[in-house]
Amino acid sequence: MLPFLDAAAPAAHDGGAQLVLALAIILAAAKLGGDLSERLGQPAVLGELLAGVLLGNLDLAGLGWFRGLTANTTLVGLADVGVVLLLFEVGLESTIHDMRQVGWRSLIVAVLGVITPWILGYGVGVLLLPNHSPYVYLFLGATLTATSVGITARVLRDLGRSQTPEARIILGAAVIDDVLGLVILAVVGNLILAANSGTEASLGAVSLLVVKAVGFLFGALWLGTLVSPRLFGLTARLRGSSLLLVTALVFCFLLAAGAGLMGLAPIVGAYAAGLILERVHYQSFSDRGEQHLEELVRPISGFLVPIFFVMMGLRVELAGMLDGSQLGLAMALIVAAILGKQACALGGLGTTLDKLSIGIGMIPRGEVGLIFASLGLTMMVHGERIVDPAMYSTIVLMVLVTTVLTPPALKWRFGRQSV
Amino acid sequence: MLPFLDAAAPAAHDGGAQLVLALAIILAAAKLGGDLSERLGQPAVLGELLAGVLLGNLDLAGLGWFRGLTANTTLVGLADVGVVLLLFEVGLESTIHDMRQVGWRSLIVAVLGVITPWILGYGVGVLLLPNHSPYVYLFLGATLTATSVGITARVLRDLGRSQTPEARIILGAAVIDDVLGLVILAVVGNLILAANSGTEASLGAVSLLVVKAVGFLFGALWLGTLVSPRLFGLTARLRGSSLLLVTALVFCFLLAAGAGLMGLAPIVGAYAAGLILERVHYQSFSDRGEQHLEELVRPISGFLVPIFFVMMGLRVELAGMLDGSQLGLAMALIVAAILGKQACALGGLGTTLDKLSIGIGMIPRGEVGLIFASLGLTMMVHGERIVDPAMYSTIVLMVLVTTVLTPPALKWRFGRQSV
Numbered sequence: 001m002l003p004f005l006d007a008a009a010p011a012a013h014d015g016g017a018q019l020v021l022a023l024a025i026i027l028a029a030a031k032l033g034g035d036l037s038e039r040l041g042q043p044a045v046l047g048e049l050l051a052g053v054l055l056g057n058l059d060l061a062g063l064g065w066f067r068g069l070t071a072n073t074t075l076v077g078l079a080d081v082g083v084v085l086l087l088f089e090v091g092l093e094s095t096i097h098d099m100r101q102v103g104w105r106s107l108i109v110a111v112l113g114v115i116t117p118w119i120l121g122y123g124v125g126v127l128l129l130p131n132h133s134p135y136v137y138l139f140l141g142a143t144l145t146a147t148s149v150g151i152t153a154r155v156l157r158d159l160g161r162s163q164t165p166e167a168r169i170i171l172g173a174a175v176i177d178d179v180l181g182l183v184i185l186a187v188v189g190n191l192i193l194a195a196n197s198g199t200e201a202s203l204g205a206v207s208l209l210v211v212k213a214v215g216f217l218f219g220a221l222w223l224g225t226l227v228s229p230r231l232f233g234l235t236a237r238l239r240g241s242s243l244l245l246v247t248a249l250v251f252c253f254l255l256a257a258g259a260g261l262m263g264l265a266p267i268v269g270a271y272a273a274g275l276i277l278e279r280v281h282y283q284s285f286s287d288r289g290e291q292h293l294e295e296l297v298r299p300i301s302g303f304l305v306p307i308f309f310v311m312m313g314l315r316v317e318l319a320g321m322l323d324g325s326q327l328g329l330a331m332a333l334i335v336a337a338i339l340g341k342q343a344c345a346l347g348g349l350g351t352t353l354d355k356l357s358i359g360i361g362m363i364p365r366g367e368v369g370l371i372f373a374s375l376g377l378t379m380m381v382h383g384e385r386i387v388d389p390a391m392y393s394t395i396v397l398m399v400l401v402t403t404v405l406t407p408p409a410l411k412w413r414f415g416r417q418s419v
Numbered sequence: 420m421l422p423f424l425d426a427a428a429p430a431a432h433d434g435g436a437q438l439v440l441a442l443a444i445i446l447a448a449a450k451l452g453g454d455l456s457e458r459l460g461q462p463a464v465l466g467e468l469l470a471g472v473l474l475g476n477l478d479l480a481g482l483g484w485f486r487g488l489t490a491n492t493t494l495v496g497l498a499d500v501g502v503v504l505l506l507f508e509v510g511l512e513s514t515i516h517d518m519r520q521v522g523w524r525s526l527i528v529a530v531l532g533v534i535t536p537w538i539l540g541y542g543v544g545v546l547l548l549p550n551h552s553p554y555v556y557l558f559l560g561a562t563l564t565a566t567s568v569g570i571t572a573r574v575l576r577d578l579g580r581s582q583t584p585e586a587r588i589i590l591g592a593a594v595i596d597d598v599l600g601l602v603i604l605a606v607v608g609n610l611i612l613a614a615n616s617g618t619e620a621s622l623g624a625v626s627l628l629v630v631k632a633v634g635f636l637f638g639a640l641w642l643g644t645l646v647s648p649r650l651f652g653l654t655a656r657l658r659g660s661s662l663l664l665v666t667a668l669v670f671c672f673l674l675a676a677g678a679g680l681m682g683l684a685p686i687v688g689a690y691a692a693g694l695i696l697e698r699v700h701y702q703s704f705s706d707r708g709e710q711h712l713e714e715l716v717r718p719i720s721g722f723l724v725p726i727f728f729v730m731m732g733l734r735v736e737l738a739g740m741l742d743g744s745q746l747g748l749a750m751a752l753i754v755a756a757i758l759g760k761q762a763c764a765l766g767g768l769g770t771t772l773d774k775l776s777i778g779i780g781m782i783p784r785g786e787v788g789l790i791f792a793s794l795g796l797t798m799m800v801h802g803e804r805i806v807d808p809a810m811y812s813t814i815v816l817m818v819l820v821t822t823v824l825t826p827p828a829l830k831w832r833f834g835r836q837s838v
Contacts, residue, residue: 016496016499016500016503016675016679016685017675017676017678017679017680017685018676018679019496019499019500020499020500020503020671020672020673020675020676020679020685021672021673021676021679021680023500023668023672024668024669024672024673024676027665027668027669027672028669030665031654031657031659031662031665031666032657034657034658034659035657035658035659038658038659039658044658044659044660073492073493073496074492074493074495074496074497075496076493077435077438077492077493077494077496077497078493078496078497080435080438080439081435081438081439081442084435084439235450238450238451238453238454239453239454239457239458239463240450240453240454240457240463241463241721242717242718242721242722243450245718245721245722246446246449246450246721246722246725247450249442249443249446249722250443250446250447252439253439253440253442253443253446254439254440254443256435256436256439257436257437257439257440257443259436260435260436260437260439260440261436261440266435266436266439296718297718298661298718299661299664299715299716299717299718299719300718300719300722302660302661302664302665303661303664303665303668303719306665
């Protein structure tokens with residue numbers, strides 16, 4: 001390359017050469033990891049995660065290029081779209097009617113799955129961090145509350161189990177979890193703000209958040225069911241190609257964006273969009289002999305979903321985690337995280353449902369736990385840091401272990417039940 | 420949202436809410452524009468482009484959000500992947516054998532299509548910019564040389580004509596064009612560098628570039644043909660889902676990245692990958708009853724390709740173009756750009772091929788012209804700027820007009836020929 005080309009800003013846009021190289025490597029790693037994982041009797045997603053962990057930690061051997069990919073906003077964006085489409089796809093497999101049948105149980109599962117780990121996490125703090133303030137315990141417990149539904153959704157699909165009642169209860173509970181996570185963050189944040197300024201916590205701000213989130217969810221389900229058939233009826237009259245697919249994507253992306261604007265995770269909106277859409281809505285497309293929506297979405301998710309899981313693995317820094325000083329706290333936190341969610345099994349009481357698989361399905365913690373932890377790093381009460389770097393590492397380790405543990409555990413549980 | 424949330428950096432990652440909103444709007448605009456365009460008897464891509472132009476120029480009405488999307492690196496990345504997949508798809512429709520049959524004609528078309536506009540552009544400079552140096556004329560001519568194959572490839576596909584001999588000659592010529600563009604940039608860059616330092620231009624640097632690029636192309640075609648059947652034979656034995664699709668994507672992305680690393684456009688590598696892959700290579704997948712590759716890639720390109728064309732439209736700033744002072748130069752440049760490529764028709768001499776449609780297919784200028792122009796903005800010879808802002812605007816207008824003109828012109832020409 002000529003010297004004057006390197007300096008010129010416009011030439012820095014390389015038409016995506018770096019990007020496609022990264023994509024080729026990520027996809028190849030995902031498929032090799034997935035293959036190995038399946039050969040060992042585990043779901044493919046576990047191999048994709050670990051392929052990411054492996055590549056990311058090559059920086060210990062001086063190869064930092066892969067870890068650097070976590071800062072590539074395009075890849076992060078593709079991963080975001082990937083997990084949005086995964087939840088949309090999983091939502092497509094169920095209907096609102098299915099969800100209504102498990103709604104109350106999902107609510108119980110979600111509430112139990114938030115309260116118990118919170119109390120256990122608080123207890124771990126009291127026992128192992130005796131010189132800290134109750135705010136630290138409160139926050140430590142809060143990092144254990146939110147279930148990360150991406151992993152469970154993917155494992156259930158890998159196992160062909162995403163239409164079982166257990167799966168629906170878990171997915172429904174994860175949506176409610178997300179609303180509860182928002183509430184917890186608001187409550188804890190308000191308490192700490194109030195402690196620092198010496199005022200009362202504002203109940204109003206918290207209530208507003210909750211009303212907005214719950215209102216959005218019910219509003220989206222109600223309005224979406226009304227609008228969806230008309231929308232597809234309209235676009236079926238447009239000229240052009242890929243109209244069924246693109247209409248569905250626009251519908252999914254709009255609900256995902258709406259959820260995001262209300263402070264919920266976009267994947268909650270995408271899951272709702274999937275629940276709403278039913279084959280009868282796009283009958284006019286099917287009548288012309290077009291493929292079903294599921295078949296049209298599958299190649300896109302086959303391309304983008306592995307990117308999400310490999311990128312998730314790339315973020316895991318094994319280095320800082322492996323010194324022994326925090327091992328006791330980490331172990332206690334992991335046990336609290338896993339046991340805490342087993343209270344969810346009570347949501348299956350009085351039925352023939354497999355209670356243990358509900359408890360296991362709720363185990364994985366993910367981005368929300370990490371976001372809590374990162375927020376804690378920036379917060380102070382009475383001059384004390386809420387989360388110090390050592391505690392942050394233990395939280396990351398907890399997220400990693402719960403994430404990696406779930407696929408084999410679910411597979412084992414569903415295997416024992418037999419099909 | 421609570422105040423402490425806004426300030427915290429990790430919360431800035433919104434799980435892709437902004438991104439999916441932008442995607443929903445872009446896709447909806449693309450499909451509405453495409454519909455209108457087809458109703459007016461034009462190819463869908465024209466409507467997608469103009470939808471982008473419309474949204475982008477809403478900043479004249481105070482709505483700058485859409486224009487801002489051009490700075491969103493994730494969307495730019497998605498668009499890059501989109502055009503890579505478009506060229507891969509078009510390449511899949513032909514084989515290396517098909518290309519070999521038109522190879523010499525493509526070479527003639529490419530060379531004529533570079534030399535004639537260059538001379539005409541130089542002439543426009545001499546006539547209308549009498550007080551500038553020959554380096555300016557040389558550079559002005561150079562901005563007219565490179566054909567942007569994305570538009571033509573898309574129009575040919577919209578019209579169901581991408582397997583005609585004319586289409587193959589155009590696409591082959593566009594690949595050769597890209598190599599020639601690289602040479603021209605190197606030559607002109609070297610001349611200017613030499614003029615400034617008072618030394619001789621280095622023939623060695625230019626030759627090296629050309630050898631690398633040509634070597635890569637032939638090497639990729641030769642090695643790819645050897646490797647491809649084995650690669651698919653291997654991955655057919657892996658466990659997991661979407662293996663055929665992902666193997667093909669990895670193959671395509673690796674060649675695209677290779678082209679990029681050699682200084683060529685990544686789409687050149689993607690097109691080569693498409694040429695190389697043939698159904699017999701992935702026979703083992705087809706035998707298991709999997710869909711054909713074309714069907715698997717179509718939903719992904721149906722999602723990503725419209726993003727490329729809308730983003731292309733979003734970049735067009737109508738404002739600065741509409742004052743009259745540069746109109747003479749702009750007109751002359753556009754005429755030179757269009758007439759210059761009509762020399763390409765000579766590549767069809769002595770055959771029954773439609774010569775005019777070859778000339779029309781080579782008209783669109785795109786990113787390469789814009790990159791040349793932006794480079795010119797940063798270059799000086801003997802204290803004179805090679806491209807000043809006014810000249811830059813006229814080059815942008817030339818790119819816009821040639822791009823928007825091609826779809827209706829090609830459609831008109833193929834319509835007259837009748838099917």
